[in-house]
Amino acid sequence: MARPRRPARLTPFAALLPMALTAIVAYIGCALWTLRVSFTSSRTFASSQYVGLAQYERLFDNERWVLSLHNLALYGVLFIAACLVIGCLLAIFIDQNVTGEGVLRTIFLYPYAMSFVATGLVWQWMLTPGQGFPFDWIVDQDMVIYTVVIATVWQAAGLVMAMVLAGLRGVDPDLWKAARLDGIPAWRVYVSIVLPLLAPTLATVTLLLSTTVVKLFDAVVAMTQGGPGTASEVPAKFIMDHLFLRSNIGLASAGAMVMLAPVLAMLVPYAYARSRRVNR
Amino acid sequence: MSNVHLRQLSVTLGGKRVIEGLDLAIHDGEFLVLLGPSGCGKSTLLHSIAGLNDVSGGSIEIGGVDMVGVDPSQRGIGMVFQSYALYPTMTVAKNMSFGLRVAGLPKADIARRVARAAAMLHLEDLLDRKPAQLSGGQRQRVAIGRALVREASVFLFDEPLSNLDAKLRAELRRELKLLHQTLGSTMVYVTHDQVEALTLATRIVVMDGGKVQQIGTPGDVYDNPANLFVAGFLGAPAMNVVGGEIDGRGCFRAGAFTVPVAGTVAGAAAATSQPAILGVRPEHIHIDDLPGSARLQGTVALVEPMGNHQIVWIRCGEQLLSAIVQDARGFAANEAVSFGIDATRARLFDPQDGKALSLHAHQLHAVR
Amino acid sequence: MKVARVGIYAFLFSAALCFLLPLYVMLVTSVKSMDEIRQGSLFALPLALTFEPWRQAWSAVCTGAACEGVRAGFWNSVAIAIPSTIIPILLGAVNGYALSFWKPRGANVLFAVLLAGAFIPLQVMIYPLVRLLAAGGIFGSLPGIVLVHTIFGMPLLTLLFRNYYAGVPHELFQAARIDGGGFWRIFLQVMLPMSTPILVVAAIMQLTGVWNDYILGLVFAGREHLPMTVQLNNVINTTTGTRLYNVNMAATILTALVPLALYFLSGRWFVRGIAAGAVKG
Numbered sequence A: 001m002a003r004p005r006r007p008a009r010l011t012p013f014a015a016l017l018p019m020a021l022t023a024i025v026a027y028i029g030c031a032l033w034t035l036r037v038s039f040t041s042s043r044t045f046a047s048s049q050y051v052g053l054a055q056y057e058r059l060f061d062n063e064r065w066v067l068s069l070h071n072l073a074l075y076g077v078l079f080i081a082a083c084l085v086i087g088c089l090l091a092i093f094i095d096q097n098v099t100g101e102g103v104l105r106t107i108f109l110y111p112y113a114m115s116f117v118a119t120g121l122v123w124q125w126m127l128t129p130g131q132g133f134p135f136d137w138i139v140d141q142d143m144v145i146y147t148v149v150i151a152t153v154w155q156a157a158g159l160v161m162a163m164v165l166a167g168l169r170g171v172d173p174d175l176w177k178a179a180r181l182d183g184i185p186a187w188r189v190y191v192s193i194v195l196p197l198l199a200p201t202l203a204t205v206t207l208l209l210s211t212t213v214v215k216l217f218d219a220v221v222a223m224t225q226g227g228p229g230t231a232s233e234v235p236a237k238f239i240m241d242h243l244f245l246r247s248n249i250g251l252a253s254a255g256a257m258v259m260l261a262p263v264l265a266m267l268v269p270y271a272y273a274r275s276r277r278v279n280r
Numbered sequence B: 001m002s003n004v005h006l007r008q009l010s011v012t013l014g015g016k017r018v019i020e021g022l023d024l025a026i027h028d029g030e031f032l033v034l035l036g037p038s039g040c041g042k043s044t045l046l047h048s049i050a051g052l053n054d055v056s057g058g059s060i061e062i063g064g065v066d067m068v069g070v071d072p073s074q075r076g077i078g079m080v081f082q083s084y085a086l087y088p089t090m091t092v093a094k095n096m097s098f099g100l101r102v103a104g105l106p107k108a109d110i111a112r113r114v115a116r117a118a119a120m121l122h123l124e125d126l127l128d129r130k131p132a133q134l135s136g137g138q139r140q141r142v143a144i145g146r147a148l149v150r151e152a153s154v155f156l157f158d159e160p161l162s163n164l165d166a167k168l169r170a171e172l173r174r175e176l177k178l179l180h181q182t183l184g185s186t187m188v189y190v191t192h193d194q195v196e197a198l199t200l201a202t203r204i205v206v207m208d209g210g211k212v213q214q215i216g217t218p219g220d221v222y223d224n225p226a227n228l229f230v231a232g233f234l235g236a237p238a239m240n241v242v243g244g245e246i247d248g249r250g251c252f253r254a255g256a257f258t259v260p261v262a263g264t265v266a267g268a269a270a271a272t273s274q275p276a277i278l279g280v281r282p283e284h285i286h287i288d289d290l291p292g293s294a295r296l297q298g299t300v301a302l303v304e305p306m307g308n309h310q311i312v313w314i315r316c317g318e319q320l321l322s323a324i325v326q327d328a329r330g331f332a333a334n335e336a337v338s339f340g341i342d343a344t345r346a347r348l349f350d351p352q353d354g355k356a357l358s359l360h361a362h363q364l365h366a367v368r
Numbered sequence C: 001m002k003v004a005r006v007g008i009y010a011f012l013f014s015a016a017l018c019f020l021l022p023l024y025v026m027l028v029t030s031v032k033s034m035d036e037i038r039q040g041s042l043f044a045l046p047l048a049l050t051f052e053p054w055r056q057a058w059s060a061v062c063t064g065a066a067c068e069g070v071r072a073g074f075w076n077s078v079a080i081a082i083p084s085t086i087i088p089i090l091l092g093a094v095n096g097y098a099l100s101f102w103k104p105r106g107a108n109v110l111f112a113v114l115l116a117g118a119f120i121p122l123q124v125m126i127y128p129l130v131r132l133l134a135a136g137g138i139f140g141s142l143p144g145i146v147l148v149h150t151i152f153g154m155p156l157l158t159l160l161f162r163n164y165y166a167g168v169p170h171e172l173f174q175a176a177r178i179d180g181g182g183f184w185r186i187f188l189q190v191m192l193p194m195s196t197p198i199l200v201v202a203a204i205m206q207l208t209g210v211w212n213d214y215i216l217g218l219v220f221a222g223r224e225h226l227p228m229t230v231q232l233n234n235v236i237n238t239t240t241g242t243r244l245y246n247v248n249m250a251a252t253i254l255t256a257l258v259p260l261a262l263y264f265l266s267g268r269w270f271v272r273g274i275a276a277g278a279v280k281g
Helices: A011-015 A017-038 A054-061 A063-094 A101-113 A116-126 A144-169 A173-181 A186-197 A199-214 A218-223 A235-245 A249-279 B042-050 B092-103 B107-121 B136-149 B166-183 B194-200 B218-223 B228-233 B267-271 C002-030 C034-039 C052-059 C071-102 C107-119 C123-135 C142-166 C170-178 C183-212 C215-220 C228-237 C245-265 C267-279
Strands: B004-013 B016-026 B031-035 B057-062 B077-080 B154-158 B186-191 B203-208 B211-216 B240-247 B251-254 B257-260 B274-280 B285-287 B294-305 B310-316 B319-325 B336-341 B347-349
Touching: A011 A017, A011 C071, A011 C183, A017 A249, A017 C071, A017 C107, A017 C123, A017 C142, A054 A063, A054 A249, A063 A101, A063 A144, A063 A199, A063 A235, A063 C002, A101 A144, A101 C002, A101 C245, A101 C267, A116 A144, A116 A218, A116 C002, A116 C183, A116 C228, A116 C245, A144 A199, A144 A218, A144 C002, A144 C267, A173 A186, A173 B077, A186 A199, A199 A249, A218 A235, A218 C228, A235 A249, A235 C123, A249 C107, A249 C123, B004 B042, B016 B042, B016 B211, B031 B042, B031 B194, B042 B057, B042 B077, B042 B154, B042 B186, B077 B136, B092 B107, B092 B136, B107 B136, B107 B166, B136 B166, B166 B194, B186 B194, B194 B218, B203 B218, B203 B228, B211 B218, B211 B228, B228 B240, B228 B274, B228 B347, B240 B319, B251 B274, B285 B310, B285 B319, B310 B336, C002 C052, C002 C245, C034 C245, C052 C245, C071 C107, C071 C142, C071 C183, C071 C228, C071 C245, C107 C142, C123 C142, C123 C215, C142 C183, C142 C215, C170 C183, C183 C228, C183 C245, C183 C267, C215 C228, C228 C245, C245 C267
Parallel strands: B031 B186, B031 B203, B077 B154, B154 B186
Antiparallel strands: B004 B016, B004 B057, B203 B211, B240 B251, B240 B274, B251 B257, B274 B347, B285 B336, B294 B310, B294 B336, B310 B319
């Protein structure tokens, strides 16, 4: 069967010009620009004075920055683990042929339709000391990061549930029958057969959650403003503050590049694993 | 003992009565095929025997013990599904041993059983492979192996060959038949393909609309169909059916089409004048006469060459009949032919209820 | 078996209550008087319903210098959201179409870069973008914020459309080529009309994303066009004097209203959007 000859016309290329501009100029170009700035001594305005890695050194000497990294790491682990566990549990329970499935799904997923700002503000109000809950974590320096975890898990667990549920629906129903005949109890089927089958979906979900973690900004600004003091500082906020408020563009750029590193570290193996699977 | 006995079985699914008052005895060691079109209840029946459906009435005895309400894993059965349902992330060895490990059997026992099943099914070299790395035939054997290690006494098959292309289907069919000869276990097999039924079965149960139409050996159901449905379902091309009447003088008439039926199985019925339907298989219509058969005239409407035989469609009056010709004779369109019907192989049916007209009780669809 | 079923429903029911709790608190707080809030419990139903907080939130509350309520922010968000939904979707559709059917050389590499860019933290690109937009004279203006939303919305939308068009039989495209169609004609007259389901999904996802955005609006929208999310945060977190929690909650609901309404009205499409993203793997 002859395939139509692809004309040497430029139209498809021209049509993809916006995409090319975005990818090359906006993404790669800006990233390189920021990289360059991170090697300069720019403060309020850009300067072309190269200082090598000095900004990076200053960055890691900065207590607030180091604290923000610690916060993000702790937050990240808790957030991802809680979202995965809660999301999977919700999906598995809903998959048991429960009535009112549509209503339940709507209830668990609606928080995702809210902005992080709205979420942060509502939870800020709810966790205000003296109001509903008996603990005052939100003003406790050691515990405040956990309040951010709670608020954002509330927002994102529904998304995990929706994606895992979609995956569960794709499992061959004959597998369930075979397992019944083999006398395998339901929980064991999930653990040994279904969840391993869902590994690609779970990998995607984890990747999505991880990138959400790195970008954490809105919720912190709304909920705690990075406080009390700087106890709930996160890298994204540190960078934004230094870009606009404290006018230290060089330092902020160095911070941005440091944020980029873990994202690339996750993307590369993920992309590699996917291309291997597709090409097999 | 691995016989299965269904008494007055009723199954209701989704509010609909799918099976009603069904009796069936499956003998130890036989290969019983449940044959019928989609929706006839054969899969439901199989799932009920397995315990995957709830039963609303009657009993299912396996080895003499009523299994209604008993968990599927406790019934001594194994099942092979259309998709084989092998656990995709486990090796062949783990697939076969998973149920035993969950049941807590000692490791030595498990190893012994897996080795024995693997030897019987020629799976020894494949034990470390995952299902995605196996061929269709190998997957089928692993699915059977999974049932074997549980020392099942009855094997159930739910249309395992339906998803395969014709060549693979024929190959796996033969493997299954060989397997049955080797193992000698009781096997209950569901299919809508009459070729599979005829080649594999020791007995066939033809079903339609949740009811058993006929039980018999392949020869029985093919040569002596109990009703029009069975007659039409088995055999390809389908049996030729002509509506008409039996005159009181032992002849079937339909317009100019006359066949003496005094010598057929229909016996005494052939002597009474009544409306009837004549059924005759294409292989029993001979173009150019055979001594003793009725001579009829027609014209060739269409010829379908099939490689090792041809199907010739003959127009005779208002009828269009198919005949199988074994040699390579050429036929021109609209060529006049004379042909004969082997009346001893023709069958007569009652137009009111489709049942075969016969004196012999065992050829009707009553259940043993 | 029965016990297990009861356990399942119990778990799901309690989880549902936990998820609904903040919504309940938000609603309930927004219709109480400040006295009730001070004296009563967070979870109590209002004794005396009042919609005064809503009125205040909408038209009287102070954001920065002006005390016009979040009403201005609402219209700003509308002004931003409409072009920021339409333009990126059109571009995403054209991209997806070109990638799926025409496959120009090097396009897949570009697409991979685009997708990777979707994961990169915004902070890596904000400063250069500010400089670029300022150089183009559109920093802090409506076209500026729309351009930024387009840049950041492109990867996901292109992916959505590309996956969708991958499911359209290639023979359809070939038949159109044989019928003499060129790039734009086939797109406008064959593919786009067929794209209604994915257009709906894309519109919902992009609209929700743009409306709920905070950081881009904060940086690029300019003082006259601040979206509702930014104004909301200003209202609540930068007030001096007593905090009016009921007004704050009313303002929060007003800000979340559009996407929430969209969600509740179109739940199935929302889920489809997520599944479409998940299928990509």
